[in-house]
Amino acid sequence: MTTLGSGSGIIPLTESPARFRDLFASEWIKTRSLRSTPWTIGLTVLFVVGSAAVATSADKAAGSGHADFRPFDAYPAAGFWTLMLVAGSMGALTVVSEYSSGLIRTTTVAVPARGSVVLAKAAVTAALWTAVGTAASTGSFLVSQAILNERHAGVPITHPGVLRALVASALLAPVCALIGLGLGVLLRHGAATMVTSVFTLLMLPPMFSEGDRWSADINHAMVSAAWKRLVQNWEPGPGSLGYTATVPGSWIVYALWPLITIALALLVVRRRDV
Template sequence: MAATQVIRSEWTKIRSVASTVWTLSLAVVVTIGLGILISALSKSEYDNLSQESQVSFDPTYTSFAGMSLGQLAMIVFGVLVVSNEYSTGMIRTSLAAVPQRGTLLSSKVAVAAALALVVGMVTSFITFFLGQAMLGDLSASIGDPGVLRAVIGGGLYMTLIAMFSMGIATMLRSPMLSLGILMPFFFLISNILGAVSATKTVGQYLPDQAGSKIMQVVTPVNDDTPYGPWGGLAIMVAWVAAALLGGYVLLKRRDA
């Protein structure tokens, strides 16, 4: 089967499954809604902050506060795109139709990543503008240094989260096992490693902590991170590449 036909097939699969559509919609709603709420709360509490906190206040990054929960939906989306076929047994049909497993996986990732990128970029820009509206005189402009990079980076971050999840789901095949590992990893283990001084150096190189640097415009006080926004994104890309490569290797070596 030609690559273009495989891509069209994967697009049909994704849009025909209600759960994947709902998870993307949830990512948009949660990210924007929490971004608006936290931006409004930050505006009302700004005068109560210490002088140090006011100096390091980042209006752009504040508007992306909902990204921490929005990425949850992107993780679920990435897992479902892959593991739905395993849970229903459709993977056997897919592999029979497309024996070239690399073509099947790359087409699936390309279609899902393109969809996640569109959703991520739209979400990121809307979140930024509505968040800045809530911040009022504390707001940043899209033309300010580093702001456009951060907003575009927000969309890239959401896309990479989905792609990383696809790689993990390809390796594990089970939706429950994949989510059972990814959820604690991003929402518990990563935060603990990043907060504890003894493990902070390790935490800085985890995909979410490194990737989120791209959304920062103002460097926090006492931030000793050894890389900048683009360096952090490069680290996240490396994690994504490793996950997808691992998924490809295991897909090639084992039966459906």
Template structure:
């Protein structure tokens, strides 16, 4: 006879597959639990806005002095309107280049941080579907950076135009204004996705940051010549060149030089880079060992 046991049978817990919303929640916790994220994004956003505001103050002061002095005085051209663009004042190149590096670095940290700490092994052990994990990372990072980009871009535009109100300011309804604000806002998620791709490929902190700087800033600088069209076309395919085209005042489109990007082509560059960055991150993480 088989002895009867008084103990109840042991039930093993049923493993419930992680849903995508669970992955989103996990990635959000990872992002906000790192204190450096708040400092980097907060200080970076304030710095970008501060540079643009300083540009507006400087331009307002210069234009005020021009109205008080004879136009023929040295240093004050006869036609100062060709030297001042209220739209450009809100989108100063160094400020937004810095913003690109900050966003790209945070995006890279979201990937290489898990590899360097070893947390990625735990993540893939709990969720073997690597593609879903990367998709959740991309979604969270794109959402956070889009929100930050809208705040920084909208604040920069609003504050600079307020400071220049005596000189004739722009509103979002003016030609090119809304496009410029949107392009500057989307520059943050685009750079962050490029950083994620760099982090997935390099997997080291210093190497990932150097790659971000090289891809987003140095490579475009190497292909700015207009002597050969193929050189300029390569430069036009970079996110920085697309951003510069999109924030250009339509009244100054004739100053873009030879072989300029069209507005439609610039938006295509944005979309192509975002798509390529996500594809690289997913492909690399799926195929390479942890």
């Protein structure tokens, strides 16, 4: 608190707490000022869309003229696993880079409400990567269908399963970015955060099959498994082997992972000295 003298006496002046929109603007400036950000995003979207074009062109069945939605032509695993990896890493870097450079001390001095800072970072990350995911998802669908239309095998966006796959693939990026951000706050170390993010998002799910119920339950609780289920446009029959995730359950997985990691980050950051 500071004071200001006047003819009638001393008037106390207090600094008002930073508004959330000011924190959001500050975090957006930090993100935008990194020269690597637009290059990383641009190359990632280009790779994801390019992988959809390659997968569609390589699909020999596409020449049959049968109009059906092929989700792993429009959304090939290689492209969207790359999107998961980059989004998770970039989300983590929004926090880890400040810890490694020491800028986090300046941030906490300027804004003692550390939870608000984390929420502002999360809001910027979610907005940015939702836009990136939307561009990658829409571009992948449009490119793949343009190729299929040459063989009279394309489908419109109103085709069953298309819109769900489009939305699920678009939201995959912000979900992974927020998970990476939460892990960055929890671990505060670049290498440890990257390894944990890659292990959690990409390496852990294949370790659990759908042959046993307990193993299938763990697999279905992973983000990559939820994405695979959401982009499928078929329902398993009663005689199918193993256990299959449900569509509502997969949407719940999408929601819980970022919510839990950010909630843990808020809990931890308020208890730490820095």
